[in-house]
Amino acid sequence: MRIATGVLVAGAVSLSAIGIAWSQAAPKVPPAAPQPAQTAAPATPAPAPAPVKQACANPDALGVGRIVEIDTTGGPGFGFEHFKQLDFLRDKEVVLTFDDGPWPVNTPAVLRALADQCTKAIFFPIGKHATYHPEILKQVAAAGHTIGAHTWAHTNLGNKKLTDDQRKDEIEKGYAAVKWALGAAPSPFFRFPALQHPPEMVSYLGTRNIAMFSCDLDSFDFKARKPEQVIDTVMKKVDRLGKGIILMHDFQKSTAEALPELLRRLKAGGYKVVQMRAKAPVVTLAKYDEEFAKSNALPTVSSRPVSSVVQTVSE
Numbered sequence: 239m240r241i242a243t244g245v246l247v248a249g250a251v252s253l254s255a256i257g258i259a260w261s262q263a264a265p266k267v268p269p270a271a272p273q274p275a276q277t278a279a280p281a282t283p284a285p286a287p288a289p290v291k292q293a294c295a296n297p298d299a300l301g302v303g304r305i306v307e308i309d310t311t312g313g314p315g316f317g318f319e320h321f322k323q324l325d326f327l328r329d330k331e332v333v334l335t336f337d338d339g340p341w342p343v344n345t346p347a348v349l350r351a352l353a354d355q356c357t358k359a360i361f362f363p364i365g366k367h368a369t370y371h372p373e374i375l376k377q378v379a380a381a382g383h384t385i386g387a388h389t390w391a392h393t394n395l396g397n398k399k400l401t402d403d404q405r406k407d408e409i410e411k412g413y414a415a416v417k418w419a420l421g422a423a424p425s426p427f428f429r430f431p432a433l434q435h436p437p438e439m440v441s442y443l444g445t446r447n448i449a450m451f452s453c454d455l456d457s458f459d460f461k462a463r464k465p466e467q468v469i470d471t472v473m474k475k476v477d478r479l480g481k482g483i484i485l486m487h488d489f490q491k492s493t494a495e496a497l498p499e500l501l502r503r504l505k506a507g508g509y510k511v512v513q514m515r516a517k518a519p520v521v522t523l524a525k526y527d528e529e530f531a532k533s534n535a536l537p538t539v540s541s542r543p544v545s546s547v548v549q550t551v552s553e
Contacts (some may be wrong), residue, residue, distance in 0.1 A: 294356035300501050301356045303331065303510025309517045310426045313444030316378030316514075317452030317483045320435055327454075327481045332504065334359035335451065337388055338489035339428060340367055347494035349381055349501040356502040358510025359383050361488065362429040362451070365390035372419035379420055382504050382545075384515055386427030386451070387412045403441050414526040415528035426520035427451060448520060454482025457493070465496030473503055 239351065294301060306326065308314070314323030327333070334352075339345040340363055352359060362379050367377050379385055389395070390411040411430065416424045426448040430439070433452055443450055453473040458467045468486070474480060486493050504511075 243323060298357055298505070299356040299504040300509075300511060302358050302513050304328075305515060307515050307517050308427075308449055310447050310449040311383035313440070313446065313448055313450060315440070315452065317485075318454050319433060319456070319537075320452035320486065321450065327483075327512060329480050330507075330509050331481045331484040332476060332509050333512050333514055334486070335362065335429070335453065335483060336360070336486050336488040336493075337362045337364075338367070338392065338487045339363050340371045340378065341489045342371060342374065343547075344491055345371075345374050345488045345493040348488040348497055349377060349383075349530070351494070351501060352383070353381060353497065355505070357501065357511045359511075360386060360427060360451070360514055362386045362388035362427070363416055363419075364388050365412035366392075366393050367489075368416045368419035375416070375419045376421075381455035384427065384513065385416065385420065385424040386429065387416050387424060387520075388429050389431055392431045394430065394432050394434050394552060395430055395439055396436055402438055402442075404438065405441060409439070409443070410526045411530065412525050413520055413522050414530040417451055417520075417522050417527065423519035423522055426518070427514075427516060446521075449516070451483070453485035455479060455484055457484060457486045459486050459490045459493040459496070459505075460491040460498075461489075464508045465492050465499070468492050468496035470502045470504060472500055476504075476509065477507065510512045 314324055316324055316350060318325075334357070336348060336359055339348075339361060361375075361383055363378075365374055365387065375385070387409075389408040391408065393408045396403045411437070413424065420519070426446070428443060428448050429451040435452070440450065455472065457468055457472050459471075462468045462471070472484060472486075476484065486497075488494065
């Protein structure tokens with residue numbers, strides 16, 4: 239096991255990471271996200287605009303109680319489901335996280351709910367989904383949320399039939415895809431699909447200085463048919479624990495529908511959101527950037543104005 243040396247800073251508050259403890263607790267296994275029918279990605283998108291800080295128009299908003307900066311050197315791990323060392327959250331503090339996006343309708347609805355409450359989250363997009371919907375992922379970045387990665391195709395890296403090289407390809411291609419979609423490197427934050435953490439890949443991410451995220455409480459929103467189920471599950475668990483990193487999915491319709499009320503319930507319960515940011519972006523590998531750019535090379539759409547392309551010649 240590789241030792242983590244991550245440091246968290248929030249104003250005058252700092253926390254030194256002294257290690258990653260590996261747990262054999264049985265992880266929760268959500269189904270792999272379905273893939274749409276598209277087989278080709280669009281032409282390279284423009285970089286996402288820089289986030290614009292705006293005053294909160296909602297006087298009763300949940301907001302952001304604290305911002306912490308993460309030094310990902312050595313690959314620190316977060317979330318007590320699997321990583322026991324970095325207990326940095328104070329009582330009544332939560333971190334909102336969303337997996338498996340970006341996705342039409344659901345991700346924009348999640349963004350609206352977060353914006354209405356003037357709060358922030360971490361998004362762990364699937365690489366393929368990022369190539370299908372780069373414009374949605376750019377909206378996530380423009381809103382000031384933290385963006386990591388969640389593999390290329392939501393492959394369970396705990397599958398013993400996979401070689402280490404195949405697992406590394408899933409990780410690195412996922413980052414290359416997110417970078418391609420954003421036009422800039424995301425944060426060195428990673429969540430394993432199904433929370434399956436092969437020890438070899440934990441060590442590998444340590445050498446890549448990428449922080450790993452499990453969770454403190456799982457919403458099980460992929461099992462929920464109604465938004466009320468998501469709200470009840472999250473609130474019961476967070477009230478019992480008193481704080482934690484919350485795992486949700488912006489891919490799920492039930493989560494998008496539940497989020498406005500869930501955020502209000504968190505506010506009413508006295509909880510405060512902690513936003514986690516990386517000290518520096520991930521350093522992607524040139525091999526994957528080049529291969530990805532080459533495989534997605536398509537003709538560029540004309541940027542000429544309509545008047546120079548279409549002219550009325552008869553009415």
